[in-house]
Amino acid sequence: MNCLSLTNTPLFHGIREDEIREMLSCLNAREQEYKKGEVILRAGDSVTEVGLVENGSVNIVVNFYWGNSGIFGHVTQGSVFGETYAAIPGKELLNDVVAAEDCLILFLDMRHLTTTCSSSCVFHQRIVQNLLRIFAQKNIGMSSRMMHIAPRSLRERLLSYLSEQAMEHGSAQFSIPFDRQQLADYLGVDRSAMSNELSKMQRDGLISYKRNEFTLHEAAEEG
Amino acid sequence: MNCLSLTNTPLFHGIREDEIREMLSCLNAREQEYKKGEVILRAGDSVTEVGLVENGSVNIVVNFYWGNSGIFGHVTQGSVFGETYAAIPGKELLNDVVAAEDCLILFLDMRHLTTTCSSSCVFHQRIVQNLLRIFAQKNIGMSSRMMHIAPRSLRERLLSYLSEQAMEHGSAQFSIPFDRQQLADYLGVDRSAMSNELSKMQRDGLISYKRNEFTLHEAAEEG
DNA sequence: GCAGGTATGTTGTTGTAACAACAAGGAGGG
DNA sequence: CCCTCCTTGTTGTTACAACAACATACCTGC
Numbered sequence: 001m002n003c004l005s006l007t008n009t010p011l012f013h014g015i016r017e018d019e020i021r022e023m024l025s026c027l028n029a030r031e032q033e034y035k036k037g038e039v040i041l042r043a044g045d046s047v048t049e050v051g052l053v054e055n056g057s058v059n060i061v062v063n064f065y066w067g068n069s070g071i072f073g074h075v076t077q078g079s080v081f082g083e084t085y086a087a088i089p090g091k092e093l094l095n096d097v098v099a100a101e102d103c104l105i106l107f108l109d110m111r112h113l114t115t116t117c118s119s120s121c122v123f124h125q126r127i128v129q130n131l132l133r134i135f136a137q138k139n140i141g142m143s144s145r146m147m148h149i150a151p152r153s154l155r156e157r158l159l160s161y162l163s164e165q166a167m168e169h170g171s172a173q174f175s176i177p178f179d180r181q182q183l184a185d186y187l188g189v190d191r192s193a194m195s196n197e198l199s200k201m202q203r204d205g206l207i208s209y210k211r212n213e214f215t216l217h218e219a220a221e222e223g
Numbered sequence: 224m225n226c227l228s229l230t231n232t233p234l235f236h237g238i239r240e241d242e243i244r245e246m247l248s249c250l251n252a253r254e255q256e257y258k259k260g261e262v263i264l265r266a267g268d269s270v271t272e273v274g275l276v277e278n279g280s281v282n283i284v285v286n287f288y289w290g291n292s293g294i295f296g297h298v299t300q301g302s303v304f305g306e307t308y309a310a311i312p313g314k315e316l317l318n319d320v321v322a323a324e325d326c327l328i329l330f331l332d333m334r335h336l337t338t339t340c341s342s343s344c345v346f347h348q349r350i351v352q353n354l355l356r357i358f359a360q361k362n363i364g365m366s367s368r369m370m371h372i373a374p375r376s377l378r379e380r381l382l383s384y385l386s387e388q389a390m391e392h393g394s395a396q397f398s399i400p401f402d403r404q405q406l407a408d409y410l411g412v413d414r415s416a417m418s419n420e421l422s423k424m425q426r427d428g429l430i431s432y433k434r435n436e437f438t439l440h441e442a443a444e445e446g
Numbered sequence: 447g448c449a450g451g452t453a454t455g456t457t458g459t460t461g462t463a464a465c466a467a468c469a470a471g472g473a474g475g476g
Numbered sequence: 477c478c479c480t481c482c483t484t485g486t487t488g489t490t491a492c493a494a495c496a497a498c499a500t501a502c503c504t505g506c
Contacts, residue, residue, distance in 0.1 A: 043390070062370065065386040065395070065439050066429075072370060084366075087352075087359035094367070094390060114351055128337050128351050129310075135358035136310035142365045143307075144317070147285065147295060149372055150411060152464075154493065163288040167266070167317060172288070180454060188373060190494050195455050197493090206289075211454085211502090216288050375494075377463065403484060413464050418485050420463090434484085 004054045009078040010134050011052060011108075014126050023123055028109045034099040041097040047085040049107040053077050056103025061096040074100065080134065086110035087135075149188050154197045157187045162207065162214060172216040179212070227277045232301040233357050234275060234331075237349050246346055251332045257322040264320040270308040272330040276300050279326025284319040297323065303357065309333035310358075372411050377420045380410045385430065385437060395439040402435070 006012045006020045015023075031054070034040055040058060041047060051058075053075055060073035060081065072095065075081045085091050087110060113127055148160045161183075165174050176183065184191040201207050208215045229235045229243045238246075254277070257263055263281060264270060274281075276298055283296035283304065295318065298304045308314050310333060336350055371383045384406075389395055399406065407414040424430050431438045 063390075064382065065389045066382065072366075084359045084362045087355040088363075091359075091363075094363075094387065114355065115348055125338055131355065132310040132337065132358065135355065135362065136307045136314075138362060139307045139358065139365070140311075140314075140317075142362070142369060143295075146365060146369060146372075149369075152411070152492095159287065159289065164317065166288045167286075188375070192455080192457095192495080193493050196457085199455070375462095415465080415485080415487095416463050419487090422485070 004077055009052065011080055011130050013130055015123055019123060028112045030107050031104060033104050036099050036101045038099045039096055040099060040105060041082060041093055043093050043096050045093045046090065047082045047093055049109050050083045050086050051081045052106040052108065053079055054104040054106050056099065056101045058103060059098050059100045061098050063096065154189050154193060155201060157189065158197060161187060162216060166216050174214060175212045176214060227300055232275065234303055234353050236353055238346055242346060251335045253330050254327060256327050259322050259324045261322045262319055263322060263328060264305060264316055266316050266319050268316045269313065270305050270316055272332050273306045273309050274304045275329040275331065276302055277327040277329050279322065279324045281326060282321050282323045284321050286319065377412050377416060378424060380412065381420060384410060385439060389439050397437060398435045399437060
């Protein structure tokens with residue numbers, strides 16, 4: 001049933017399967033199955049556990065005051081949810097977590113995760129580092145997206161994104177991991193408007209591109 | 224010189240001043256002063272330490288490919304910076320950290336923070352929990368802002384924000400912590416356009432407000 | 447090579463939000 | 477009280493991005 005090897009999850013990365021099995025009881029872990037559509041966590045709950053998706057996937061659902069709701073995140077096999085709220089004791093959950101398909105969730109108590117027990121301190125440390133890394137990666141992802149969405153104009157958003165990509169690749173020439181539609185969604189703009197703006201930027205000599213291959217040009221080339 | 228009590232910082236919260244002093248050597252801590260404008264961390268650096276602002280404040284500065292740059296964050300006394308990158312070994316910093324004024328920084332090695340030493344395990348645990356809380360709060364702040372900025376239209380952004388505020392206050396009537404300009408900046412829109420939209424929404428019967436006091440109305444009231 | 451589908455680019459129209467400029471309320475100080 | 481500063485609301489104009497509809501390029505299986 002459980003096809004997922006916990007060693008390969010971000011949370012247990014660096015710990016052997018047999019060591020994990022040993023830890024689970026000490027960690028006060030519990031497994032629970034959910035049918036598609038079942039609510040796993042509800043807005044208003046006080047969360048003390050991290051949920052690890054062993055099978056299937058879950059949606060993060062936000063409910064608005066006027067009754068409508070929207071899917072704000074999707075957590076797939078091997079990833080965790082609820083960690084943000086579990087890390088702030090007493091903080092009430094602001095969204096629902098709903099099974100996107102039939103799924104199996106492993107719940108781990110946050111306090112047990114972060115508190116060293118007598119038997120396996122070294123693994124606790126490892127898990128803590130993994131947890132911190134998970135948070136940090138989420139943080140980086142969100143803050144760079146924020147950075148790109150902050151400018152008002154379409155062109156500035158594109159420049160901000162391409163600028164960062166160039167930085168990351170350490171080169172003015174690179175390929176991006178998105179197709180046009182995905183990039184548009186990421187930047188929160190319309191796809192065709194974006195395509196349009198890209199070709200204007202190319203005409204203006206700022207960039208050149210072919211499909212996903214981009215090259216950034218110098219700013220002031222007019223001597 | 225050091226007017227800041229470390230006990231009152233989010234990182235050392237819950238640990239007494241004298242206990243902190245004891246820990247600092249064990250934590251491999253070092254203090255360093257910077258003059259206004261000095262670069263504390265530079266894009267491309269590999270960061271292993273968390274910086275705690277004991278005095279003054281620092282700016283997070285992003286450099287774009289075309290030479291321009293922008294201030295993307297401001298870290299004040301008692302708060303930390305660099306924690307995100309220190310939590311991901313090997314990850315290169317994507318922005319500069321610059322002294323916004325003369326300042327004193329306490330550097331703490333991330334590995335020492337998260338690795339229990341023989342003498343004071345209980346405080347390490349506390350610090351780890353504090354670190355996780357710091358990350359989690361940053362996460363919540365960013366993801367809710369992302370949520371509000373995601374919609375294209377001004378009205379939807381306002382509804383998203385007001386909806387969340389109602390949730391948090393547990394009531395359809397509440398006051399918001401922003402003035403109009405701050406709210407506009409937060410939502411990434413123009414202030415006057417927002418004021419305009421707010422009055423339209425009031426005319427449409429969706430909400431009513433007076434200054435910072437808002438009341439949300441039912442969606443379908445036509446009976 | 448051809449057919450069908452998908453991804454990308456192009457164009458024109460329309461709505462909406464930024465912008466600018468100003469009016470109307472408070473709040474605080476002399 | 478008057479004056480000034482600051483915040484908020486209002487209006488009209490303009491620029492720009494969403495939208496729709498279509499054209500072209502690219503890919504895949506046949």
